[in-house]
Amino acid sequence: MSTILDTIVAHKRKEIASRRELRPVKLLESSLYFNAQPLSLRQYLTRANSSGLIAEFKRKSPSKGWINRYAPVERTTLGYMQAGAAALSVLTDAEFFGGQNEDLTTARRFNFCPILRKDFVVDEYQVLEAKSIGADAVLLIAAVLAPAEIDRLGRLARSLGLEVLLEVHDAEELARSANADAVSLIGVNNRNLHDFSLSLDTSLALAEAIPAEFVKVSESGISSAQAIGQLRAAGYRGFLLGEAFMRHARPERACAALVQELVALPKTTVPA
Numbered sequence: 001m002s003t004i005l006d007t008i009v010a011h012k013r014k015e016i017a018s019r020r021e022l023r024p025v026k027l028l029e030s031s032l033y034f035n036a037q038p039l040s041l042r043q044y045l046t047r048a049n050s051s052g053l054i055a056e057f058k059r060k061s062p063s064k065g066w067i068n069r070y071a072p073v074e075r076t077t078l079g080y081m082q083a084g085a086a087a088l089s090v091l092t093d094a095e096f097f098g099g100q101n102e103d104l105t106t107a108r109r110f111n112f113c114p115i116l117r118k119d120f121v122v123d124e125y126q127v128l129e130a131k132s133i134g135a136d137a138v139l140l141i142a143a144v145l146a147p148a149e150i151d152r153l154g155r156l157a158r159s160l161g162l163e164v165l166l167e168v169h170d171a172e173e174l175a176r177s178a179n180a181d182a183v184s185l186i187g188v189n190n191r192n193l194h195d196f197s198l199s200l201d202t203s204l205a206l207a208e209a210i211p212a213e214f215v216k217v218s219e220s221g222i223s224s225a226q227a228i229g230q231l232r233a234a235g236y237r238g239f240l241l242g243e244a245f246m247r248h249a250r251p252e253r254a255c256a257a258l259v260q261e262l263v264a265l266p267k268t269t270v271p272a
């Protein structure tokens with residue numbers, strides 16, 4: 001059965017063709033950021049006292065429509081970082097998420113922490129583009145990529161110094177796609193893309209199956225310190241939150257409030 005991902009990817013493929021004409025690879029390679037030293041998402045999530053929060057800038061989504069159309073990228077992302085987020089995620093897809101590449105570049109100019117380019121990567125061009133706009137990491141989604149494509153795109157990302165977060169939804173995707181030569185973090189998405197329902201049980205059930213060499217990230221539907229405590233106890237070190245922050249008029253303040261709650265979490269919920 002097809003999901004929203006199939007619709008998004010079909011659109012993406014058309015979009016890439018026209019982008020390539022507008023901004024050929026040579027132009028991407030001449031960007032200020034192309035030779036910059038990237039920051040390690042893996043390191044920022046796992047260092048001592050990291051909140052593990054990957055705070056997302058997300059204006060709209062297929063499941064919710066507009067969430068926050070007018071939040072400014074500068075104030076929101078700088079606020080996230082000052083609040084104690086370990087890293088940022090910026091949605092650059094325009095059609096389905098209301099984002100743009102310039103949002104990521106703006107976040108880059110205002111922040112010194114790793115930035116994940118959140119988009120639907122199916123082509124080498126998008127990896128080069130991620131590097132050229134100032135990203136430190138890219139997302140690859142197992143549901144839309146064959147293992148050979150993950151290998152090819154992941155190795156290209158690595159050769160540019162970008163880290164790869166591989167997103168999976170179940171044990172089958174994990175078994176077929178986890179490739180340590182191409183990927184350094186595994187993200188389990190708690191959103192069911194058939195009906196958009198959300199359940200942390202997806203992350204909790206898959207935790208033990210994720211090989212130890214990958215940093216574990218839980219994505220979507222997370223909104224409380226208590227949930228993060230549960231996920232930490234299961235071995236997760238990264239927590240990707242979008243809507244829980246962006247549905248507020250001042251997303252960065254919601255992030256600061258959550259970080260305060262995390263500081264007060266009992267130590268027993270943090271893995272050794």
Ligand SMILES: O=C(O)c1ccccc1NCC(=O)[C@H](O)[C@H](O)COP(=O)(O)O
Binds near residue numbers: 005062189191242243
């Ligand atoms: O958010 C959606 O509705 C969505 C639908 C289809 C594909 C991807 C989608 N979201 C992308 C994401 O991965 C989330 O923005 C991210 O995990 C944060 O999720 P949340 O905290 O639930 O906003």
